[in-house]
Amino acid sequence: DIQMTQSPSSLSAPVGDRVTITCRASQGISSYLAWFQQRPGKAPKSLIYAASNLQNGVPSRFSGSGSGTYFTLTISGLQPEDSATYYCQQYLRYPYSFGQGTKVEIK
Amino acid sequence: EVQLVESGGGLVKPGGSLRLSCAVSGLNFSNYDMIWVRQAPGKGLEWVSSISSSGTYKYFADFVKGRFTISRDNAQNSVSLQMSSLRGEDTAVYFCATGGYCSGSDCFSAVGDYWGQGTLATVSS
Numbered sequence: 757d758i759q760m761t762q763s764p765s766s767l768s769a770p771v772g773d774r775v776t777i778t779c780r781a782s783q784g785i786s787s788y789l790a791w792f793q794q795r796p797g798k799a800p801k802s803l804i805y806a807a808s809n810l811q812n813g814v815p816s817r818f819s820g821s822g823s824g825t826y827f828t829l830t831i832s833g834l835q836p837e838d839s840a841t842y843y844c845q846q847y848l849r850y851p852y853s854f855g856q857g858t859k860v861e862i863k
Numbered sequence: 864e865v866q867l868v869e870s871g872g873g874l875v876k877p878g879g880s881l882r883l884s885c886a887v888s889g890l891n892f893s894n895y896d897m898i899w900v901r902q903a904p905g906k907g908l909e910w911v912s913s914i915s916s917s918g919t920y921k922y923f924a925d926f927v928k929g930r931f932t933i934s935r936d937n938a939q940n941s942v943s944l945q946m947s948s949l950r951g952e953d954t955a956v957y958f959c960a961t962g963g964y965c966s967g968s969d970c971f972s973a974v975g976d977y978w979g980q981g982t983l984a985t986v987s988s
Contacts, residue, residue: 847974852910
């Protein structure tokens with residue numbers, strides 16, 4: 757099975773900051789990596805697919821990069837509405853697996 | 864507008880059964896694989912099961928194999944998760960979401976482009 761490890765588990769940054777979340781796969785997954793945002797009590801929302809492709813309607817301050825085993829999600833210019841938990845997920849092979857999540861708070 | 868609406872959650876005793884359903888509208892349902900993901904209270908997301916667009920292929924997480932089944936009705940645009948031999952650790956919000964899809968002769972790997980709002984299954988005596 758493929759294990760996904762995210763870091764950090766939480767972070768706090770002021771509005772306008774640039775923040776980066778990393779996601780590592782225990783084996784190569786090419787670009788079969790998605791990023792999701794989840795606000796409390798809500799369903800996850802897709803931000804990035806295929807490692808670096810922005811979903812329609814997602815603000816351009818979100819970007820994804822990486823391939824193989826190392827991936828990043830960057831928020832350039834943190835906004836108050838970005839306060840949420842972020843998850844990566846691999847979908848190369850079953851069982852699909854998520855990272856443990858990164859909670860982003862606004863200072 | 865794409866909508867996924869789950870139903871069927873509730874309170875059930877350990878060892879009991881529950882059937883979750885997900886009604887889908889706004890997309891060509893028969894072209895999409897479908898997945899179920901769960902989230903225990905205060906915990907992260909956990910993939911549970913997937914079914915291919917035709918219903919031919921089905922996949923399950925080890926922790927539900929032999930206890931959960933997945934099915935779909937392409938005429939009714941719905942997918943279901945039958946949960947049996949339920950345990951306390953199955954208590955979670957269960958989300959349905961879209962998976963890979965085909966458009967014409969092109970097929971695309973994808974996961975979670977669209978999600979339902981979730982339905983809570985509570986297993987407790």
